[in-house]
Amino acid sequence: MVISRLAAVTREPRTEFIPLLAAQGRILGQDILSDRDYPPFDRSIRDGYAVRAADTHSGATLRCIGELKAGDTPSTTIQPGTCIQIMTGAALASGADAVIMIEHTQRNADMVTLDRAVQPGQHVVPRGSEQPANKTVLTKGTRLGFAQIAAAAQVGAAQLAVYRKPRITILSTGDEVVDFTATPGPFQIRNSNSASLAAQVAALHAEPVPLGNAKDTHQDLRAKIATGLQADALILSGGVSAGKYDLVEPVLREFGAEFIFADVAIRPGKPVVFALCQGKPVFGLPGNPVSTMVTFELFARIAIELLSGTEPTPLPCLEAILTERMQEKPGLTHFLPALLECGRPAAAFPSSGLPTADQREPSSRQASVQVGDPQPPRVTPLPWQGSGDITAMSRANCLLVIPPDRETIKAGERVQVILRGL
Ligand code: AMP
Numbered sequence: 001m002v003i004s005r006l007a008a009v010t011r012e013p014r015t016e017f018i019p020l021l022a023a024q025g026r027i028l029g030q031d032i033l034s035d036r037d038y039p040p041f042d043r044s045i046r047d048g049y050a051v052r053a054a055d056t057h058s059g060a061t062l063r064c065i066g067e068l069k070a071g072d073t074p075s076t077t078i079q080p081g082t083c084i085q086i087m088t089g090a091a092l093a094s095g096a097d098a099v100i101m102i103e104h105t106q107r108n109a110d111m112v113t114l115d116r117a118v119q120p121g122q123h124v125v126p127r128g129s130e131q132p133a134n135k136t137v138l139t140k141g142t143r144l145g146f147a148q149i150a151a152a153a154q155v156g157a158a159q160l161a162v163y164r165k166p167r168i169t170i171l172s173t174g175d176e177v178v179d180f181t182a183t184p185g186p187f188q189i190r191n192s193n194s195a196s197l198a199a200q201v202a203a204l205h206a207e208p209v210p211l212g213n214a215k216d217t218h219q220d221l222r223a224k225i226a227t228g229l230q231a232d233a234l235i236l237s238g239g240v241s242a243g244k245y246d247l248v249e250p251v252l253r254e255f256g257a258e259f260i261f262a263d264v265a266i267r268p269g270k271p272v273v274f275a276l277c278q279g280k281p282v283f284g285l286p287g288n289p290v291s292t293m294v295t296f297e298l299f300a301r302i303a304i305e306l307l308s309g310t311e312p313t314p315l316p317c318l319e320a321i322l323t324e325r326m327q328e329k330p331g332l333t334h335f336l337p338a339l340l341e342c343g344r345p346a347a348a349f350p351s352s353g354l355p356t357a358d359q360r361e362p363s364s365r366q367a368s369v370q371v372g373d374p375q376p377p378r379v380t381p382l383p384w385q386g387s388g389d390i391t392a393m394s395r396a397n398c399l400l401v402i403p404p405d406r407e408t409i410k411a412g413e414r415v416q417v418i419l420r421g422l
Pocket residue numbers: 172173174176177189190191192193194237238239240241243286287288289388
């Protein structure tokens with residue numbers, strides 16, 4: 001719903017030129033083309049000998065006519081019955097069409113004996129096969145993570161156009177709320193929502209614009225919402241429940257807001273509000289701090305990604321084994337702070353540890369470490385006092401999802417877990 005309504009009102013953001021290494025996390029505002037073929041030459045991907053595949057069989061002996069290391073210009077042609085020593089990353093010599101790994105050969109002076117045949121093309125990545133010249137490497141709207149930065153660096157895009165960051169105003173509400181730098185009175189609380197929201201906005205590489213806190217009065221809310229609507233989007237926290245002083249919705253209505261939803265069957269965060277106001281997305285997130293954090297991730301994040309010029313990324317979900325029995329009220333989807341532990345990570349060392357000295361090969365190189373079978377992760381809900389419990393949330397590394405049709409879930413059952421942002 002957020003996506004379809006916002007797609008209609010969002011325009012392509014303006015761009016700015018920045019150096020590649022400053023572009024981490026930003027959204028590409030241009031297509032990036034390859035400046036030449038990749039690889040730029042037929043590249044050996046093994047250390048060994050460049051051969052004519054037709055010359056190879058178990059027991060074949062070839063005469064080695066030289067060597068090619070990465071960066072060398074190949075100048076000799078491989079004739080029948082000959083080969084050339086080649087290193088990983090070097091260009092294949094003309095006449096050769098495959099590489100046999102050094103491990104599968106025996107060298108005696110300039111003669112090389114093979115212990116097997118190789119197929120044409122084996123251990124060679126042909127010129128242009130990863131990326132032909134003048135083709136799109138990265139498309140406009142892509143978020144630049146480390147792999148995309150490598151792809152841009154490979155083709156020499158030292159400066160590139162990225163979309164300007166959308167400015168997101170953040171306004172908390174509540175007579176009891178004081179700035180987090182202040183000392184609260186006995187019945188006041190520090191403004192943690194503006195802090196978590198600023199961090200969540202910044203994590204999306206958008207620009208948080210904190211507007212402080214509005215008192216629970218029409219007048220103060222009206223003035224601060226008017227300021228908030230000057231940005232690309234406004235996120236409020238608090239003041240959206242059914243209490244006498246929950247004034248966010250009536251004040252937004254005064255600004256002509258069109259409400260897309262004002263209640264969602266989730267916990268925490270049920271009273272979350274999404275509206276379009278003067279063409280701008282406005283989110284009224286419930287004030288309980290965990291509700292604020294969760295509803296930002298579920299709803300506001302999507303709007304910020306769209307305003308940033310990129311497609312919303314799906315929530316990173318995975319399945320885990322629940323370690324203890326749970327009981328929750330049916331009819332609502334629950335998002336509970338929880339701890340996810342790896343069963344056995346795919347890249348772990350084997351339980352037997354590294355090879356001992358006498359297990360090691362006589363050469364100076366150690367045997368490769370074997371990797372055990374990955375086990376499914378396990379998830380344990382954290383004890384918590386409900387949606388005001390910031391401490392529990394700060395100890396969580398995931399949100400455990402309980403679907404609305406489940407009242408009890410037994411230990412050992414598989415459940416969904418969201419990894420986003422924690
Ligand atoms: P509300 O949604 O305004 O009814 O607030 C629900 C609960 O969240 C109340 O206990 C508030 O005191 C608390 N709360 C509201 N705003 C904030 C904030 N900015 N920071 C921390 N807690 C808040």
